[in-house]
Structures are given as C-alpha cells and as structure tokens.
Amino acid sequence: MRTGFCLIALLSAFVVASTKAPSDLSLAVSRNIDISTQLSKYVITINAKNKGNDVSYFIHPIPKEQNHHLSYITASEGKGKKLQVSQVDDSFGNSGYVYYKIEFLSTLKKDSSLEFKVEYVLSEYLKVYPTEITQSESQFTLWEGSSNYVSVYSVESDKTSVKIGNGKVISHTGTKSSDKIQYGPTNNIEPFTSNKISIHYENNAPFIVVTSLERIIEVSHWGNIAIEDHVEIVHKGAKLKGSFSRLDFQVDRRTNSPIVKSLKATLPAQARDIYYRDQIGNISTSMVRAYDNRVEVEMRPRFPLLGGWRTNYIFGYNVPSSEFLYSSGSNFALKVPLIHPLYDNMLIEKAEIKIILPETSHNIKLVKPYSVSQLPDSLHFTYLDIVGRPVITLQKDNLVEYHSQQFTIYYEFSSISMLREPLIVVGALMAIYAVFIVFNRFDFSIVRKDGNIVAHSKTD
Template sequence: MAKLRFCVVFVFYLLLKCETANVDNISSDIKIKNVDRTIDISTQLVKISTKITLENTGKAPVKNFLLAVEASAKDNLAFIGAKDSNGKELKLAETTVKGHDNVKFWRVELKEALAAGASAAVSSEAVLTKVLTPYPTEITQQEDQFVKYNGNLYYYSPYTVASQKTTVNTNTKSIESFTKVKPFQQQETSLQYGPTTNIAPFTEKELSVHYKNNSPFLTVTRVERLIELSHWGNIAIEETIEIEHTGAKLKGPFSRYDYQQDERSSSASVSSYKTLLPASAADVYYRDTNGNISTSRMRVKKDSVELDLRPRYPLFGGWRTHYTLGYNVPSYEYLYHSGNDYLLKMRIIDHIFDDMQVDEVVTKIILPEGTAGLKLNLPYAVTRLPDTLHHTYLDTKGRPVITFIKKNVVENHIQDFQLRYTFPRLLMFQEPLLVVGFLYALFLCVIIYVRLDFSIHKSEHPHKE
C-alpha cells in the first residue's frame, strides 16, 4: 500500500513538472526604455524589424526576457528571431504565461546576464504571411492591385514601454487611406507614428493602411522535395511545386493580344520569377504536365545558379500552375564521412522566388540501402512522418526514406539539416556484384544451352560408302 502511494505521488510530481516546464512569469524588474519599429508591407509578406532597449530596474541580474505576439497575429506568424547588439543570434524557446492563453510567448536567452540598473540593446525580426488582403478582391486585366494591411499600432509587449516610434514602409506614393493617430507624419512612401510614451503592457490599437501593391502575390501551396543520395558521387534533387496567385482575382476575360501589346498594363500579373539553385547544380530540367518547358533561362554565377522560370501562361489572381524542377549536385560538397560514419548536410528548402511564402514543404530523403543508426538534427520544429522504404532496381530490402513536413515557410527557413548514419563500405559493392552475378548466371545458362543436347533422340545421319 505504501509503495502504491509513493508511485501515485511520484507520477503526480512528474506531471506537475511537465506542466510547469514551459511556463514563465512576467518579470516586473524589466522595463523597455525605447522601441524603434519598422513595418515593411511593400511585398506580399509583412516584415517587422524592432530595435529594443531593455532596462533592469531590479536588484538581481536578469538572464532572459519575453517576446510576445498578439492573438490576432499568431496564426500568421511564420518566423521570429532575435539578435544582440553585436548581431549574434539569441536562443529562443516557445513558452507560456498563466492568464495569457491566447498570446504566443518566446523566452529569449541573453548572451550575458543584464546587471541591476543596466541597459541592453536587442533587435527582433518577425515575418507574417497572408496578412495583406486584396481590396477590391477582383480587378480587370489593366487595373492595379490595392491591398489592406491591418495590424497593431503599438509594439505588443508584456512590459511597459517608455517610448516608441513606428515606421510603415509601403514603397508607393499611392496610399488611399491610413490610420491617423497623433503624432504621425506622412512622407512619400512611408508613414511615421510617434514618439508615443508610457505604453502599458499588452496594449493594442488597430493600424490600417490601404495602398497600391503590385508585387507578386505568389503562394506555393505545396512543395515535395526529393533528395536521393548515392555514395557513388551524386545527389539527385527533384522538386514538385504547386503555385497559386493569391492576389486580387481576375475580373472579366483575359486577352492575350492586349497582354502581348503591353505587359505593363497587366502589372498585377506574374509572367516569370527567378529561382536560385546551388552553384554546383548540373543537368537542370524544368517540365510540367505537358512536357519540357523551354522558355526558362539559366545563368551560372559564382555562388549560385540563377534560373529564370517562365510558366506557359502569365498568372493572374486565382490562377495556378504546377511543375517539376530537378538537378544533380556532387555528393562531396554535402556528404562527410569517417570510416563507416556519415554526415549529410543540406538545405531543407531552396530559394524559389523573392519574398516567397510556402504553405507546406514535404522533404523526403532517400538513403542508400543498408544504412542504419539514423539521427536527424533540424534547425526548427517540423512534423516527422514514419520512416518508409523505397524500392528500385538492384535493391533487395529497399532504401530507407526519411520524411518530414514544415508549414508556413518563408526565406528565413532556408537552413541546413544534418543527418547522421552508419553505412558499411563493403555494401557499396553489393550492386556491382549483383550485376556481375546476374551476367555470370546468364552467360552460364547460354553456354549450357549451346553445349548440351536436350533432344529426346539423336538425329540419324546417312553413312557414306
């Protein structure tokens, strides 16, 4: 009975520890002296850069602080990061705060503890997708695209902000309307708010801007990236990409004649875009369901291969396209080994186009047959699917396949994964030996068939007299 009670108490203790492991408190010792925030809405992405000056008003050193994202924006957040005054990345960990269940929090670990009475400068960056709404939602072929941005006028923080300035960059003079809260100033292509003083924690006020935005509103709805590794010196990469124009939909018919006469009249459409491949990419192919697309152009640069992709037809709002892009790279640039231990280091996704937003990336890694001890290290959280086997020619058991999914991807997610595994080097001779054995057996059968007589009776030959 005593043992049972001990087990129950121990289990309860573990559950309590697990619940409180990622729970933080808002420190009353931390104040924000100044915030200088820039909101870039010139493309289809909303990029928010913030310079923060922290102050420790307490008596004990502070090792971390909290970043917060309001409930209205947390589902659109694709990336968030922080750096210190020297530009070095700070470690972020997602956490929670009691009483603020609808808010997303991140605990930021400082490189050095902030002493009592001291100040420190920190910068943060956030990228949001699908925040800009086309208004009107439908336009004709010759019309410009106007969109609306709705966000928070104030820097959303769990701490009191002593002073704040906000700059909104639109990259256009065509601003139809915007929120007018004093003090504000309208310049040619930007709006400036502030300075505003003594902003309470978790303060929200709507910031709305209606302006012209003809930048490409392309959304990659799905990318299936296949990486097939060979220990004979080659890595084959193939991407199946589905793209949709998510801007204002095309109203009325499309005229190819008007489009060819003056492409500038269709400024909201997308006729081509640039994809960047690794500098060592070779044997590049680009095709859709109808076959090879020959209107693509490739330029080899020092650090990349620039591929100018032009779909079969221009993309207007609501239109879609689907294509496959593949190439080969040498394995010695990405594969390292010591004895039977191997390390594969490659990008999870490559640059598809500028200011890209990707709904879902499915990455599949096909390894040589016989690999074991797979250990995958990723730079951010993904959803890993169960490992499977891929069967192809000369395989006996099948090749291991690792698959993982990442949603809401932007350019900040172009980072490397690391895959460690073991592979007996003698297995490299498995396929050549299978080919030699098959040919040997085939020739042996031919020799036996030619040399031996399998007829039931011998043929009678006439005798010569």
C-alpha cells in the same frame, strides 16, 4: 464573513502578482515593418534597461490575430548571436496576446542595458482589397496593426517605420516619406497600450503561394545527389474580374504588375542537369544564369498567372555529392537545405520532404535548425535493391525563405556495401554466361553430325 473577505483579497493579490511583468525593464524601441510584398516582415530593435532585480529573459507579445499567421520568430543580440525563443502559456494580465520568452545569453544586472533584435514574419496576413480587379488595374492591400510597440513593460521611447513601396496610398495616418510611413517618436507608453491603425495602399507584388511542395532528395555514394520538386502554385492576389486578353497582356508595359510572368529559383552553385516540366511535357521557356555562389533559373509557365489562377510543375537538378555529403570512415553527414528559394518572397503552405539514403544505411540521426514533423521511416526500392533504401520523411507548414536552412543527417554506411550492386550485376552476367555454356554443350538438333536422321523405333 470576514474570513471569506480576506480569502478573496488574498486570491486577488495572488492573481495580480502572477500576471505582473516579470521584471522592471524600461525599453527604447525602434520597429521596421516591411509590408511591400505578400509577407509582413517585422524587425524590432529593443534597448532594455533593468531598473530592478537581475533578469535573464524578456517577454515579447504578439496579438493573437497575428500569431495565427506567424511563420517564424527569432531573436539575437550583439553580432547575430542567437537567443532562445519559446512560447509561454502565461497571459500576463491580457489574454489578447500570445507571449514569447526570449532568454538572454547572460543575466542582465540592475542598472545595466542590453540591445537585442526580434524578427518575425507573418504570412497571408495582408488583406487584398478590393478582392477583384480587371486585367489592367493595380492591386491594393490593407494592413492593420498598432502605431506603437505593444509591450508588457513600460516603453520610454518608441518609433515605427512601415515600408509600403512606391505605389499609391489610399488611406493612412502618420507621416509618409518616400516609400515609408513614419510613426513617432512617442514617449512614456504604458504596458499594453495599443494605438490601432490601418494602411490601405497599392501593392503589386505577386501573391504567389505554393499550396503543396513534395521534394525528393536521393543520395548516391557514386558522386551524385538528385533533387526533384513537385510544386503546386496558386496566385492568391486579387482575382481577375472579367475575361483575360492575350493582346492586352502583350502590350502591357507596366514595370509593377500583379500578373506573374515568370518564377525565379535559386539553386546551389554546382547544380547541373536542370529540368523543368509540367503535366504536358518539357517546358523550354526557361533561362539559367550561373554565378559564383549560386545558379538562378528563370521559369516561364505556359500561361501567365493572375489572381485565382493555378499551375503545377516538376523541377529537378543534380549536384555533386561533395557539395553536401561529408564522411569520416564509415560515418557520413548529409548537410542539405530542405527547401530552396522558389521565387522572391516565397510562401509554402505545406511541404513534404523525402530524403532517400543509400541502401544499408543505419544508425540515422537528424539535427534540425527549427522544428519539423518527422513521419515514421520507410523504405524505397529501385534497381538492384534487396533490402530497400531508408527514407526520412519530414513535414512542415507555413515556410518562407528563412526556412531554407541546412539540416544535417548523420548515418553509418559501410564502403563495402558500395560493391553490392556491381557484384549483383557481375553475378547475373556470370550466371547468364554459365547457363549459355551449359546449354551449348547439349545437342538439340534432329540431324547428327554424320548427316543421318535420328530415328525413334516403336515396339509393337
């Protein structure tokens, strides 16, 4: 009996030890949360002081109900120096959270301090309430969270600022100042302390979601890269209650309205030959503005988008290959963003990107700035192709503007292969010309040049 009791005590001690915070860090935390659009954006500045043994990493918890909506998470220290972030399976004594390990660039010694930032975005986390509104009403959303930073460490001081915009606030706690609500400062917070709060506020930002994006990037070594997007969009804001009035829409002078009248895409500065069409045909109601570092395209759908309404379109353009393609001998590097911002504070639920390389490209390698799913390579055939063009297919869910980063595809391509298609054309023309010459030498007429008719005798 005594032995069993000792064994239980030993196991209990092991569990406590395994779930203990990994170091004796003490934190001073400042949080900035932006919920003024359809996305929830978190920027957390942490000053960590080490009071114990040397430590090389930090554990950041995210509530499970928020982690389901996580689009990305990054960390940095100093002047934007990126830190490695990875999810860990340990529960640290509280199974209500998902934990992320942030590795420091160098070991944090005892009695030393380090300031770093944690940034992440939640998509489709805000709740539209009420879920239905009339055409003339404003849209309201509900955000739920904690007034303090929940940590596996002790927090000496904590303050939080939540940006909600300039609209009406139905309910909140904390102190409202201009377009923000302030919480704290709060001192001496124990690990895993969470003060639940909710904010119900006016949010007329468009809740536009791209439910499906198929992007095709076709590379040509003849000086052009063609990019085409097939986009399906739905407005996931408060649904329209009642009927839509075109007259009321025309006279609506609200500067902030949940009704979406246009979309604005940001393209590379060298973009040209821009087109925009839907299933019916070309849409002429678009405007292109060229700046030094970008091209902005404002696109107006055939009808405005209200809550629950959908639309789809095809959007494409060309860019010079010198914009994204680099070479050294037979080695090439394609550096291209997998997506570009389709509108402000965009959200893409599902994206599939197909990158079509020139025929005979080989030894292909992909370098990714973030994780994506890569499907088996395939071939694409077009005019004059013999063996087909390699196609790299990538898939990614839950994308925001952060994901419009450059990917690099390295491949080898012989410059002699560029002569393949011209030689095919020349060879085909020569073959046609040769056939014409041969046939021209035969006399298929029934009248000889001397004017006599050619007679065929029949022997009885």
